[in-house]
Amino acid sequence: MSVGELADICRTGDINYRFSSRSSAREGIAAHKKIQKTRPDGYFSEHSVAYQVKCGCFGISINGRVDGFSMSDDIMLVDEIKSIRVNPEVIPEYVLEQFWRQACFYAFMLASEMDVAEVLVRLCLFHLDEEQEYQLEQLFSVGELTFKFAEAILVLVDRLESRRQWRQIRSKANKTLSFPYPNYRPGQRDLAVTVYRQLVTSGQLVLQAPTGIGKTIGTLFPALHALEKTGKRRIFYLSAKTSTQQMAEKAAEQLSGAGARIRLVTLTAKEKICFNPGLPCDPDYCNYAKGYYDRVNLAVREMLDLQDHFDRDSIERFAKHYEICPFELGLDISQEADLIICDYNYVFDPAVYLRRYLKSQSFESIALIDEVHNLVDRGREMHSVELVSSQFLRFARLIRSRSPALANAGKIVSRALLKLSREDDLFVTGDFFLLNEPPVALTSLLHKFCKQVEATLLHHNSGTEAPGDSLSLYFEVLRFLRIAEDYDADYVTLLQRADDSEVRVKLYCVDPSNRLAIAFDRLSGVVCFSATLQPTRYFKALLGIDNSAHWQELPNPYPREKLHVAMATYVDTSFSGRESSIEALIELIDAVISSRPGGYLVFFPSYSYLDATYETFAAKHPDTHVVTQKPKMTDKERQEFLDHFDGDVVCGFAVMGGIFGEGVDLKGRRLIGTIIIGVGLPGLSVDRDLIRDRYAEDGFKFAYQYPGFTRVLQAAGRVIRSEKDEGVVCLVDSRYAEIGYQKLFPSQWQPHKVLSATSLRHSLADFWVGR
Ligand code: SF4
Known part of the structure; x- marks a missing residue:
């Protein structure tokens, strides 16, 4: 482990965002170099140290690099350099203690290499904004340094011993763990075997596995066995949605019920x-x-x-x-934890990934990545950032009474952005302007803005009004600056003029694959899975998976006769045709839901289409139990919506690609059909157009068609959730008749084209008869 990690074990005091490191790695390295250059001859910089200690059954190796040291007249001087952005006098005692602890560990390790009795330890606090160095010195005997180091090692050994004991308990229980059900579902055993084989040999596996075969437990069960076999530290179960994380928790409970011992922690966003x-x-x-x-x-x-x-x-x-x-x-x-259930960002987001577990080359973590088709768009989001001029004006208003100077700093940034929006010659393509580099003048203004925010917030007196909302802008600006540092050919800068008083600037990661690849490389053994990974070349291009990864498609084990796919190409779902076709759509919905009692989900391309249809439908069919999705539903509201699906006739109106499009697991009669209106295309936007432009002939497909059709497949995948399920999917759009779409249909589908509500009724009656 590193010296920093050893020091962290003994940490005391408060959480204090003001004194967490806000310097970027680049700034920190530059500060180190600057100080090291000022030192006289005979000064050694960046000297590697390592110390091995055997304690009971543990062989502990501590490694690190001393920032700098020198020897003169038998006195060894050891420098520990820290970048700061505050006056050293306001740094709390517990923060300084942590700095000293780290410095003393380095001093001890260095002293053990050389024959010295005392070490002069020097904390060099380099103020990044003032470019000034402050020094604090203490003389330590080697005996004192040894004591401090040994104290930390004892705390560490105590922790290692308790982990060792837990591992024994876990191994005893899990080595003989059987699958928690009497039988595997069709296809589930193949899934488990494939996952186990891959995880014990490391590497990456991308698995397309059909819905309803029990992927959650079918991957967790073999991963637990692989953990025992390989001796890796932990499993990450990553997903984009809380609902899938809850499914993983449930699967872990089932495994525990069958005798497994798993320490499980679910991480929730701050x-x-x-x-x-x-x-x-x-x-x-x-x-x-x-x-x-x-x-x-x-x-x-x-x-x-x-x-x-x-x-x-x-x-x-x-x-x-x-x-x-x-x-x-x-x-x-x-x-x-043996199992950490969390969102993708704890592994893939450059700002929040868990550095403590994902050091490069440590290879201690296995990852199961659920619904991995979401990772492409999430990867773009995690690596992109935008700022809007009005955020700075709002900030100025919030902070005005407390700090007029800071309010002014906010106004300056806002004015600079607005000035850009008035330079008409920039906006050659209407209200959008693109750059292939970060906006240098703006980033320099933002640096100044941050310095002023820090100076004001750091010199506040206890008990004064909290900075509240104004802080969120500060953190967003820091994120902007961090991403600007990382900017390369995968990015474009987008300036967008909303109106005369609003401009947004976005650093947009059009191609997230290179950055996702860096995160994948920190893992040892990865299984990515989803029911919808077609076409493969799209995901190969954008997912960041290694070229050597193994891609596999598990066959659908359920008879194709269990799912009836109807293509209603006669309803005009285009934007201009919606109003006139609403009657036809309502008749179609009625035809589907009256074909058999049970639960149905109807997916709309937008809330406005949903609302318009609902209004007319409810007036025409007042006795039908209809529930509708609302924007920004909480987890509780989502669950209440799903609780309506109890096996009786109920029709849920939802939007494509929303919270009911994935991770909904309603078995049996609770859900026996979905109606999918449109082909799932994401809304037209300049961001999507930039993706289209980057991928030339594949552009429309990569930007719109494939992500859209993935939503369609996910929505359709809600129907068959177990070997006993059977049901219908009704695709409503004339484009489904096109060859470009039909090529994307799963081989399992046998679509029936219907040209009217009457023929739809007949087709459904034929399907349900005798079932
Ligand atoms: S995350 Fe919330 S609860 Fe935790 S320290 Fe910050 S403000 Fe307090």
Whole structure:
């Protein structure tokens, strides 16, 4: 482990965003070089040190690089350089203690290589904005340094010993673990065997597996066995949606019910789990930040004594009990987890990925990536960022009474953006302007803006009004600057003029594959899976998967006769034809849902289309039980919507690509049909057009058609969820008759073209008869 990690084990004090490192890696390296250059001859920079210690059954190796050292008259001087953005006097004691701890560990390791009795340890605090170095010095005997180092090693050994004991318990239970059901579903055993084989040999597997074969437990079960076999530290179960994460939790519970021992932690986004949303993570504002590091170790120990599974609710409960931050507690207890269930961003987002587990070349983590078709668009989002001029004006208004100077800084950025929007010669393509480089003048203004925000926030007095919302803009600007540093040919800069008073600037990662590939490389053994990975060349081009990855399609084990696919090409779903075809659509919906009692989902291309149809449908069929999706539904509202599907006639109106398009698992009569209106195309946008332009002849397909059809397949995949399920999918759009779409149909489908509601009724009656 690294010296920094060893020092972290002994950390005390508060969570304090003001003193977490806000310098970028590039700034930190530059600061180190600057200081090292000022040192006299005989000074050694970036000297590698390593120390091995055997303690009981543990062989521990600590590695690191001393920033700089020199020897004179038997005194060794060791420098530890830290970049700061605050006046050193305001740095709290516990933060300095952490700096000293790290410096002393380096000094101890270096002293062990050389024959010295004392070491002069120097903290060099380099103020990035003032470009000034502040020095603090302390003389330590080697005995004192040894004591500090040994203290930390003992804490580490204690932790390793408790992990060793847990591993013994886990191995004993899991080595003999059987599949938790009497039988595998059709195709599920093949899935499990394929996953196991891949994970024990590392590498990457991309698996297209049909819906309804039980992918969650079919991948988790072999992954647990692979964990035992390979000795890897943990499994990540990654997904884009809370609903799929809940399915993984349920599968883990089933495995535990069958005798498995798994320490499971579900990570929840900070915005969702925070007890004080909107407040800064600072002991002056949030009680749960105060003394966090003084209490968290005890909390984690006691939690592990009580239970194995920690979902969001239980993390919140324990966090309340110990009065500590639930978000950080989740991260800290995940260090003891065998299975971490979380969103993709904990592995793929450059700003929030879990560095503690994903160091390059450490290869300790296996990953199961569910619904991986989502990773392309999520990858774009994670690596893109945008700022809007009005955000700065709003910031100025919020902060005006507290700091007129800071409000002015916000106005300056806003004015600079608006000025751009008035330079008509820039906007040669209407209201959009593209650059193939980051906006240099703007980034330099933003750097200044950040400095002013930091200066104001850092010099606040305890108890003053919290910066609240204004901080979120600051963090977004930091993200913008970080991405600007990483900018390359995969990016474009987009300036968009909304109106005379609004301009947005976006650093847009059009091709996320190279960045996703870097994250994949940090994992050892990856299984990506989804029911919809067609056409393969699209995902090969954009997913960032290695060329050597193994791609496999598992055959659909269910008889094709179980699913009836009807193509209603006679309803005009085009934007201009919607109003006139609403009657035909309502008749079609009625034909489907009256063909057999049960649950149905109708997917619309937009909320406006959904609302217009619902209004007319409800007036015409007042007795039909219809529930409708609303924008921005919470997890609770989503569940309430799904609870309506109890096996009786119910019709859910939802939007394509939304929260009901994936991860909905309604078996039997709870869902026996979907009606899919349109071909799922994402809305026309300049962002999508940029993707189209990048991929030349594949452009429309990569930007619109394939992502759209993936939504169609996902929506259709809600019907067959188990070997007993049977049902109908009704595709409503004239484009389904085109060869370009029919080529994308799964081989399992046998579509029946219908040209009227009457022929649809006949076709469905034929399907259901005798079932
Ligand atoms: S509870 Fe919220 S505000 Fe407080 S430290 Fe945690 S994340 Fe930050």
